[in-house]
Amino acid sequence: MAFVLSIRHRRSDDIAGRLRPFHPLIDTVEAGGISATRVTGEFWTAGQRKASSLHEVSYRACFKPQLPRFFIDLLTQPGDVVFDPFSGRGTTALEAGLAQRRIVANDMNPLSAMLARPRLFVPDLEALRQRLSSLRFRTGRRADVDLSMFYHPRTESDLIGLRSYLHRRHRNGSEDAIDRWIRMVATNRLTGHSTGFFSVYTLPPNQAITAERQRMINRRLRQRPPERDVRSIILRKSASLLRTVTPDQMRVLREAGRHARFITGDARRVRYVRAGSIRLTVTSPPFLNMVDYAADNWLRCWFNGIDADAVADRITVTSSLTAWERAMDGVFAELHRLTAPGGWVAFEVGEVRRGHLRLDESILPIGVRRGFECRAVLINQQRFTKTSNIWGIGNNHSGTNTNRIVLFQRA
Numbered sequence: 352m353a354f355v356l357s358i359r360h361r362r363s364d365d366i367a368g369r370l371r372p373f374h375p376l377i378d379t380v381e382a383g384g385i386s387a388t389r390v391t392g393e394f395w396t397a398g399q400r401k402a403s404s405l406h407e408v409s410y411r412a413c414f415k416p417q418l419p420r421f422f423i424d425l426l427t428q429p430g431d432v433v434f435d436p437f438s439g440r441g442t443t444a445l446e447a448g449l450a451q452r453r454i455v456a457n458d459m460n461p462l463s464a465m466l467a468r469p470r471l472f473v474p475d476l477e478a479l480r481q482r483l484s485s486l487r488f489r490t491g492r493r494a495d496v497d498l499s500m501f502y503h504p505r506t507e508s509d510l511i512g513l514r515s516y517l518h519r520r521h522r523n524g525s526e527d528a529i530d531r532w533i534r535m536v537a538t539n540r541l542t543g544h545s546t547g548f549f550s551v552y553t554l555p556p557n558q559a560i561t562a563e564r565q566r567m568i569n570r571r572l573r574q575r576p577p578e579r580d581v582r583s584i585i586l587r588k589s590a591s592l593l594r595t596v597t598p599d600q601m602r603v604l605r606e607a608g609r610h611a612r613f614i615t616g617d618a619r620r621v622r623y624v625r626a627g628s629i630r631l632t633v634t635s636p637p638f639l640n641m642v643d644y645a646a647d648n649w650l651r652c653w654f655n656g657i658d659a660d661a662v663a664d665r666i667t668v669t670s671s672l673t674a675w676e677r678a679m680d681g682v683f684a685e686l687h688r689l690t691a692p693g694g695w696v697a698f699e700v701g702e703v704r705r706g707h708l709r710l711d712e713s714i715l716p717i718g719v720r721r722g723f724e725c726r727a728v729l730i731n732q733q734r735f736t737k738t739s740n741i742w743g744i745g746n747n748h749s750g751t752n753t754n755r756i757v758l759f760q761r762a
Contacts, residue, residue: 380728383716387757391730395421403449404595405470408539409557410440411647414699418731418754419443419633422697423450431630434689436618436682441467443633448607449600455629457614457621459665461657462538462648464613469535470592471608472528473601479589482529483582488512496653500565501542501550503578510549510581513537514654536585536592538651547584551576559650617665619681621689629689635699636682637666638710639675676713683721687761696723696759711755723759730755 375392395417402416423433423446433447438456444467447454456467491504492511502510517534520526540548543556551574554560560568569575616622618636652659669675686696696718700710711728719725731754 380712380715382712383719385716385719385725387715387725387728389728389730391732394729394731401595403445403600405445405473405592406440406442407592408440408466408470408535409543409555410466411557413439413442414635414754416442416446418699418756419446419697420450422631422633422695422756422758423447423452426695426697427452427631432628434624434629434632435634436621436632436686437634437636438463438467438613439635441470444611444613445470445604448604448611451603451607452631454607454611455614455624456612457616457618459615459617460648460662461615462651462655462662464615465531465538465655466535468608468611468613469528469531471604471611472532473593473596473604474529474532474589476586476590476593479529479532480586482533483586486513486516486582488516494653497562499576500562500569501553501576501650503576506549506576506579506581510537510541510654513581518656532589533585534655536588537581538654540584540588541650541654546579547588549579549581549584557647559647561646619678619685621685624689626688627691629686630691630694632686632690632694632696633699634697635701636679638701639670639672639708672708672713675710676717679714680717680721683718683723687722690723690761692761694761696761697756698759699754699756701753701755709755711757714757718757718759723761725757726760727758728755729758 375390375394378389378391380387380389395415406416419433419435419442427433427450429451430453432453432455433443434455434457435441435443436457438444438458441456441463444454444456448471454471456463458464488509489512490508492508493504494507494511498507501507513533517526517530517537520530537549539556541556542548542550542553542559544552544554548556551565551569552572553565553568612624614622614624648662649659651657652662669678683696690696698714698718700714715725715728
């Protein structure tokens with residue numbers, strides 16, 4: 352079956368050309384009285400384009416870099432503005448920077464900008480080593496919360512010293528790109544399941560657990576927190592993050608970083624972004640009560656002086672489909688204001704409740720009602736992955752192992 356995707360845009364032929372070789376299954380989806388072309392296939396995998404090592408910063412419920420890059424390459428040109436209103440760890444922002452696009456990123460959680468912005472300003476490893484070596488921490492310090500189930504006393508004391516140093520530099524305005532990089536890496540190394548983290552063995556780093564649950568793990572495994580070298584771990588992780596980054600990519604990212612905008616706020620009211628300035632949005636919103644953002648990020652928030660409960664209260668995580676759709680309606684109203692005529696929105700949602708609830712069928716009428724035209728619903732089916740194992744998913748018919756992207760265009 353020949354495939355032609357009808358999209359009115361200066362690059363419409365490219366879109367059809369990119370999808371045809373995948374031999375996709377073409378059918379029609381109907382939702383809310385609206386029909387759209389549905390295209391199912393495997394359009395990207397981790398092996399098709401090896402992602403930059405800079406992406407290896409853990410964050411719950413993030414999509415693969417190949418997803419935003421597919422749409423960035425397909426629908427934009429260098430210099431165009433790419434936006435993510437639910438930026439998370441900054442996957443879309445980083446891919447946009449690497450592709451020489453301009454970056455606008457928003458997230459309700461201030462951790463997002465702390466994790467994303469520093470990776471646009473890659474440090475020199477020798478300068479980083481000298482900065483870490485210059486830090487002197489007092490011994491015997493204890494946190495204002497009990498962290499003994501995670502850290503050896505000397506490790507905890509060093510973390511308190513590092514936390515105080517970073518807070519002081521930020522408050523007095525002397526914080527620089529190396530400090531921000533150190534903060535980003537340390538935040539990512541707080542807990543994990545190998546010797547590359549500051550903590551005793553625990554869950555993967557995107558799933559921080561409660562203190563009581565960690566005590567149970569320690570008792571079951573008969574383990575005690577070992578002493579870790581905080582400076583050495585930060586330096587090793589930094590070298591790993593930079594291992595595939597070329598000098599030319601460093602230059603491109605620095606240039607992108609000079610113009611990048613990272614905003615902390617509600618995706619329904621994005622501050623200080625000019626109407627009609629966005630060429631492409633690639634994003635994935637919080638799904639229905641699948642992630643407990645406060646529980647997953649409490650330790651990261653503590654390290655960075657953020658009130659985790661206050662942030663979680665502002666993030667749209669609900670078990671009510673009606674409430675979720677109401678929130679997404681507000682998001683699309685704002686996206687319509689921000690998107691340039693002829694611009695695009697690639698809105699990724701998963702299947703939840705074991706595949707019985709397809710959120711793309713909710714998003715389709717919302718986007719159309721807010722003034723967009725739906726050009727296609729793309730379903731990228733992926734083979735069973737390590738990520739889906741973590742989520743307890745056994746096949747492509749449930750959970751987040753299938754990417755469902757509703758592709759809109761503003762007239």
